[in-house]
Each structure stands twice: as structure tokens, then as C-alpha cells.
Amino acid sequence: MKKDIHPENYRTVVFKDFSCDHAFLTRSCAPSKENITWEDGNEYPLIKLEISSASHPFFTGKMKFVDTAGRIDKFNKKFAKFNKAHGLEEKEEETETAAE
Numbered sequence: 523m524k525k526d527i528h529p530e531n532y533r534t535v536v537f538k539d540f541s542c543d544h545a546f547l548t549r550s551c552a553p554s555k556e557n558i559t560w561e562d563g564n565e566y567p568l569i570k571l572e573i574s575s576a577s578h579p580f581f582t583g584k585m586k587f588v589d590t591a592g593r594i595d596k597f598n599k600k601f602a603k604f605n606k607a608h609g610l611e612e613k614e615e616e617t618e619t620a621a622e
Contacts, residue, residue: 535567544576
């Protein structure tokens, strides 16, 4: 193995999946600005997760619909304009062929 490529600052942290309120304690070197008190009474850095094995459909066997930050609405608004413009072009082509 190559030397000096792995981080040295591993520490115990809490990862918390906020979609299903599941947390687990492990070691990581990921940065964190927040802390949380764990079940043992000690305070550890907190790393927030949107999805983990406790909430992912592959592991749970249940489909769960999660709309993060309105992405679906944003997508629908963006492509609704495209569909309207595209639909108008098709109607214009149909009227041109009908006139001939």
C-alpha cells in the first residue's frame, strides 16, 4: 500500500438518517459542525443523512417517495413549458399538411 494517502483523523461520530429517524455510531473522518448526545451520555459529532440502509427501498423492500427540496415540482414546471411548446409545433404542422 502507498504510505501517507489515508487520513489520520478518524474519530467516533453519529450518522443520523432523518427520513426514518435512525442513527448509528461509527468511526469516520468526515467533517461536522454539529454535535449530538448519544445513548451512552457522551457527545459526538453529528453527520446528517437523507437516506441510509434503514430507509433505502432496496434494503427495506418498501417504496418510499421522498421529494427533496421540491425537485419534482421544479422538473414538472421546467418540462411543462417544453411540452406546451412542442405540442404547439405539432398542431402547426398538422394544419399545414391539412391545408395542402
